[in-house]
Amino acid sequence: MGFVFFPRSIVHYVLLLFMFQCPQGSSASRNIAMEQQVALDDHQRIRAEHEDDKGMHPNHINIILHNLQQHDNLSPHLQVHPSPLMDHMDPSLNVFFTLNDLKLGKVMPIYFSNKNFSTSPRLLTSEESNSIPFSLSQLPYLLQFFSFSKDSPQAKAMEYTLKQCAQEPIKGETKFCATSLESMLDFTQDVFGLDTQLKALTTTLLIKPTVLLQNYTILDVPKEIFAPKMIACHTMPYPYSVFYCHGQETENRLFEISLGGDNGERVVAAAVCHMDTSQWDRDHVSFRILNIEPGTSPVCHFFPTDNLVWVPLLDHV
Numbered sequence: 001m002g003f004v005f006f007p008r009s010i011v012h013y014v015l016l017l018f019m020f021q022c023p024q025g026s027s028a029s030r031n032i033a034m035e036q037q038v039a040l041d042d043h044q045r046i047r048a049e050h051e052d053d054k055g056m057h058p059n060h061i062n063i064i065l066h067n068l069q070q071h072d073n074l075s076p077h078l079q080v081h082p083s084p085l086m087d088h089m090d091p092s093l094n095v096f097f098t099l100n101d102l103k104l105g106k107v108m109p110i111y112f113s114n115k116n117f118s119t120s121p122r123l124l125t126s127e128e129s130n131s132i133p134f135s136l137s138q139l140p141y142l143l144q145f146f147s148f149s150k151d152s153p154q155a156k157a158m159e160y161t162l163k164q165c166a167q168e169p170i171k172g173e174t175k176f177c178a179t180s181l182e183s184m185l186d187f188t189q190d191v192f193g194l195d196t197q198l199k200a201l202t203t204t205l206l207i208k209p210t211v212l213l214q215n216y217t218i219l220d221v222p223k224e225i226f227a228p229k230m231i232a233c234h235t236m237p238y239p240y241s242v243f244y245c246h247g248q249e250t251e252n253r254l255f256e257i258s259l260g261g262d263n264g265e266r267v268v269a270a271a272v273c274h275m276d277t278s279q280w281d282r283d284h285v286s287f288r289i290l291n292i293e294p295g296t297s298p299v300c301h302f303f304p305t306d307n308l309v310w311v312p313l314l315d316h317v
């Protein structure tokens with residue numbers, strides 16, 4: 001479930017390990033989560049597929065679009081649509097809950113996507129990612145580089161990601177987009193301080209669900225991970241792995257929750273509760289789903305399997 005990073009030299013060692021393991025789709029690389037998906041303007045999800053693990057061949061990247069929506073609903077500031085119509089609720093929105101739901105034996109419908117990580121966009125090394133510009137002003141060049149026409153859904157997705165990444169953080173927020181695992185670790189270490197050992201939490205499907213939306217039962221008393229600070233990294237739609245990482249100053253509570261599905265599925269899920277939602281957009285989809293008003297109740301959500309949540313490693317955890 002969690003894995004732990006020790007001082008920097010070891011970080012880089014572990015990093016290399018992950019990179020070598022990635023093409024084989026080991027559980028470690030699954031934790032690192034190379035798949036990218038985020039809701040687009042047209043509610044499409046994009047998934048880039050790389051055909052060659054040995055080198056960067058952008059022209060061979062195929063992008064497959066799916067009519068699913070998930071990730072940018074998880075952040076109050078990473079939103080495309082203020083208010084999707086709820087009469088055709090997207091099943092992937094079944095990730096929100098309230099603090100009161102966090103009880104042993106509680107049953108609730110949850111959506112966990114069961115992804116095939118071998119078709120995920122590629123995680124680049126920092127050398128590779130540094131050789132490709134990552135800015136909105138370079139979009140025409142990038143579209144040519146990746147062979148996408150400017151009206152294609154892929155072009156929209158890239159524009160969306162570059163825009164989200166270029167946006168200034170709001171007050172009290174730390175954010176960055178990482179285009180390689182190394183840059184993600186560097187940014188994260190900068191936020192927490194170089195001397196802080198870090199731990200990454202993920203949602204792990206121990207026994208994979210075949211039905212993506214189903215009822216799950218909380219099997220153990222939810223375990224709270226004490227974290228004075230956290231940085232959550234969400235994957236973004238792009239031809240290679242891009243993580244949108246952010247942290248807020250407002251109080252958050254992080255949990256590790258053991259879940260059992262109706263057909264023997266087992267999930268160890270990472271979830272966060274945002275304790276203060278008073279500043280959120282009142283059209284945020286979670287308020288409609290939970291039927292609450294901003295600021296009246298914490299909003300919690302499960303993390304998808306391809307997200308990473310970084311927290312300091314504390315002795316008493």
Ligand SMILES: *[C@@H]1O[C@H](CO)[C@@H](O)[C@H](O)[C@H]1NC(C)=O
Nearest residue numbers: 049114115116117118119120
């Ligand atoms: C994942 O996708 C690859 C390539 O499309 C395919 O060969 C493989 O069988 C898939 N694995 C699973 C578990 O579906």
Ligand SMILES: *[C@@H]1O[C@H](CO)[C@@H](O)[C@H](O)[C@H]1NC(C)=O
Nearest residue numbers: 107108109110213214215216
């Ligand atoms: C979950 O269980 C409830 C009560 O049995 C049922 O009404 C609902 O349809 C179930 N939801 C899913 C997604 O299976």
